[in-house]
Amino acid sequence: MTTIEVTGHRQREAWAEKVLPPVEEVRPGLWSIPVPMAPNPLRYVLIYALVLPDGIALIDTGWPSDDAWQALVDGIHATGHDITEVRHVSITHLHPDHFGLVPRLLEHVDPVLAMHHNDARHLHHVTEAELERQIATARHELEALGAPDVVDNGFRHIARLPKGRTIDVELDHDDPLDLPDWNVRALWTPGHTAGHLCFADDDAGVIFTGDHLLPRISPNVSTNAFQAHNPLDQYLVSLAHTEKLPDLEALPSHEYRFRGLADRVTDLLDHHEQRLREITTAVVDNPESTAWEITRSVTWSRPFEQLGTDLARMAMRETHAHLVVLEQRGVLTPTEGSPVRWNHAASAAGPTADRSVR
Known part of the structure; x- marks a missing residue:
C-alpha cells in the first residue's frame, strides 16, 4: 500500500x-x-x-x-x-x-x-x-x-x-x-x-x-x-x-x-482487483451462487451480520457491480431467470488481475 x-x-x-x-x-x-x-x-x-x-x-x-x-x-x-x-x-x-x-x-x-x-x-x-x-x-x-x-x-x-x-x-x-x-x-x-x-x-x-x-x-x-x-x-x-x-x-x-x-x-485500483479475485474464488468454490450468497461469503470491514439491512443491501449491490465486471471480462457467467446464479466461465483465460483496465 x-x-x-x-x-x-x-x-x-x-x-x-x-x-x-x-x-x-x-x-x-x-x-x-x-x-x-x-x-x-x-x-x-x-x-x-x-x-x-x-x-x-x-x-x-x-x-x-x-x-x-x-x-x-x-x-x-x-x-x-x-x-x-x-x-x-x-x-x-x-x-x-x-x-x-x-x-x-x-x-x-x-x-x-x-x-x-x-x-x-x-x-x-x-x-x-x-x-x-x-x-x-x-x-x-x-x-x-x-x-x-x-x-x-x-x-x-x-x-x-x-x-x-x-x-x-x-x-x-x-x-x-x-x-x-x-x-x-x-x-x-x-x-x-x-x-x-x-x-x-x-x-x-x-x-x-x-x-x-x-x-x-x-x-x-x-x-x-x-x-x-x-x-x-x-x-x-x-x-x-x-x-x-x-x-x-x-x-x-x-x-x-x-x-x-x-x-x-x-x-x-489494487483494492478492486483484489476484490475481483476474491469474488472469483468465491464463485469457483460455490458454483451457482446468487449475488446475495456471494456477498455473505466475502470479507467486509465488519462481520456481515452486523451490517444491518441498508448496509447489507448496499454490500450486495456493490458485489453485483463486481460480478458485472467479471462477466464483461469473460471470467464469470450468469444464468437466466430469477434469481440469477453465477458460475466460472470455462473460456476464461488467465488470472483476473491480467484483465485489469490499467
Missing part, C-alpha cells in the same frame, strides 16, 4: 476522536464546513464555501436534517457570510448527504444550481404512484440478486427539487463553473453515481473530489436504477483518468484533506 500525505491534520485528529472537525479556511476565501450526517459511519460531510464578490458559492449542501442545516448556517456565518448570500451551488452527486439540503436552501435564497445531467434527471418531482412503481422495480431487482425479503426504499431518501424548479446548469466534463475570482472546472468521474463530478481549480491548487477519492476508504459503487449497467467499470476508468491529473491537494467530502492523487488511485 502506498502512503498519502495528510494535509487536513485537524480533520484527521477529529476523525480519530469521533468528533466534528472545525470550520477551516483552506485557502484565502475557500472554507471547509463540516455538516453532520447521523446515524452514519462517515459521521459528517465536508461542504466547501468559495467567497465571491457578492456572496459565496457552495460545493454540496449536506444531509437533510435540522442539525445539518444548523451546522451549514453556522459554518457559513463563520466565513463572515449569511445563508441568504449563497449565489451558486455545485453538486458533486445526487446522494442525500450532498444534495439533501438544497430544497431547504431554496426556501431562503435562489442560487444557480449546477450538476451533471446524469444525476440531475433523477431530481424532478415525482408522484406517489411513480414512486411506488420505482420501489416495485427495485424489489424485483433485489429478488433477481437473490436477496431475502428486503425492501429497497432508497428512492424515498432522495431529496427532490420543488415542483417547477430545475437544475440551472447541467455540467459536462471540463465545463467551467464561471465563478468570479476562481478557475473551477468540472471533471466527470462516473462510478459512485452516473453523474459524479469532481471540481478542480489549478490556480488554487485544489481538487474537490466528492466521494470519488477518499483518503481511507473506497466509495460504494453499486448497480441500481440510477446507474449505468456497469458502474464499476466506469469507476475504474475514472480512476485511471484521475491518476493523470496534476498533484493537486484533494479536498474530499468525507474524512480529511490529503495529497498524493496518483498514489491513492493506485491503492484503489
